[in-house]
Amino acid sequence: MCCLRNGRVLSLCAGGGARKALKMAGGILERIAEIEKEMSRTQKNKATEYHLGLLKSKLAKLRTQLIQGEQKTGPAGTGFEVVKYGDARVAMVGFPSVGKSTFLSTVTKTESEAAAYEFTTLTCIPGILYHNGATIQLLDLPGIISGASEGKGRGRQVIGVARSADLILLMLDATKADVQRPLLEKELESVGIRLNKSPPNVYFKPKATGGLKFTAIVPLTHLNEKLVYGILHEYKVHNADVIVREDCTVDDFIDIVEGNRQYIRCLNVVNKIDSVSIEEVDRLARYPHTVVLSCNLRLNVDTLISRIWDDLRLCRVYTKKRGHAPDFTDPLVLRAGCTVQDACRAVHRSLAEASRFKYALVWGRSTKHNPQRVGFQHLLADEDVMQIVTR
Ligand SMILES: Nc1nc2c(ncn2[C@@H]2O[C@H](COP(=O)(O)OP(=O)(O)OP(=O)(O)O)[C@@H](O)[C@H]2O)c(=O)[nH]1
Ligand SMILES: [K+]
Numbered sequence: 001m002c003c004l005r006n007g008r009v010l011s012l013c014a015g016g017g018a019r020k021a022l023k024m025a026g027g028i029l030e031r032i033a034e035i036e037k038e039m040s041r042t043q044k045n046k047a048t049e050y051h052l053g054l055l056k057s058k059l060a061k062l063r064t065q066l067i068q069g070e071q072k073t074g075p076a077g078t079g080f081e082v083v084k085y086g087d088a089r090v091a092m093v094g095f096p097s098v099g100k101s102t103f104l105s106t107v108t109k110t111e112s113e114a115a116a117y118e119f120t121t122l123t124c125i126p127g128i129l130y131h132n133g134a135t136i137q138l139l140d141l142p143g144i145i146s147g148a149s150e151g152k153g154r155g156r157q158v159i160g161v162a163r164s165a166d167l168i169l170l171m172l173d174a175t176k177a178d179v180q181r182p183l184l185e186k187e188l189e190s191v192g193i194r195l196n197k198s199p200p201n202v203y204f205k206p207k208a209t210g211g212l213k214f215t216a217i218v219p220l221t222h223l224n225e226k227l228v229y230g231i232l233h234e235y236k237v238h239n240a241d242v243i244v245r246e247d248c249t250v251d252d253f254i255d256i257v258e259g260n261r262q263y264i265r266c267l268n269v270v271n272k273i274d275s276v277s278i279e280e281v282d283r284l285a286r287y288p289h290t291v292v293l294s295c296n297l298r299l300n301v302d303t304l305i306s307r308i309w310d311d312l313r314l315c316r317v318y319t320k321k322r323g324h325a326p327d328f329t330d331p332l333v334l335r336a337g338c339t340v341q342d343a344c345r346a347v348h349r350s351l352a353e354a355s356r357f358k359y360a361l362v363w364g365r366s367t368k369h370n371p372q373r374v375g376f377q378h379l380l381a382d383e384d385v386m387q388i389v390t391r
């Protein structure tokens, strides 16, 4: 019933351009359904792998068209753009009534309405989580339903926000986690979001001339030259260098050719563990990238916050003035793998220029001795202390 309400809201605000876009999306959806049907009819074996590979690239192309169509023609103001704020952004994605709003209200000062009926939250509600000297923007979002990625309910907007996050929390209900998790993963996958994955190690460079050059530097068990050529042909790429450096799948290779994938870290958050047995809690907690939780009983809330912190992979750098103690209250909050130059830039843009910067003194886990005199390229570690010496 609520979906209907959402559907009605959507169609009410759809103007001429948007209506055309919806119609176009409808055509693409039909073709996607046809290809999915054909794929499910086709047996998987050596003889069909080429055919299946091409179908997969056709499918990927259509899905990209769908997303791009939406981005270009979607009525303005229907997304819920919330300004990025703080050192990192965490978005909660889940089915209705799994406890997203309850969690936001538990860990931030923002009150997001929580209730026993589905679709209580209708837009993006930001809250701020203060942890370890960092400010983390936590986004509460409307519940999504299966088919969200194809435009059902507010799914598209929700996924659009998820795309902008540094970490996605897949919020699950402990009584239905095994059903909900794969459905949510599928919705995010189908719009090009890759969870807890790193980009496949494949070099791909389209060129103007010279034909296709294919090299594999490891034995391949899913891909072969013919298949790669077939997929590239599907994308109308006739000149390119391809170097495959890992045993990647057809899907991985298509991701590389599409080039628009987003690799985002994700944590499965299983809420309402007060509703299931202790044995079940134990089983759920063993799933990879998972934290179990009860917002109502405040069980494991701190564990979740510290897992969020770990997964964001932030790096705190305490700055220090010459002759003074370091300021441990207000760190620079950067990303893991940051350099001294990044830290200088965070203090002031001009300090990141070689004309101003002489060297830095660093104390902490990144150094061999304390302090160590280092240049711009030195890699900093979490909780390092840094003193900048200028010219
Ligand atoms: N048993 C139990 N119920 C919970 C827990 N956390 C939240 N709830 C209840 O679950 C219901 C839904 O909570 P919400 O926070 O509104 O869920 P939501 O995911 O934001 O829902 P939508 O905004 O509708 O998508 C409310 O009645 C909460 O009181 C929990 O840890 N255990
Ligand atoms: K609810």
Ligand SMILES: [Mg+2]
Pocket (backbone or CB within 6 Å): 100, 101, 102, 113, 114, 120, 121, 140, 141, 142, 143
């Ligand atoms: Mg809610």
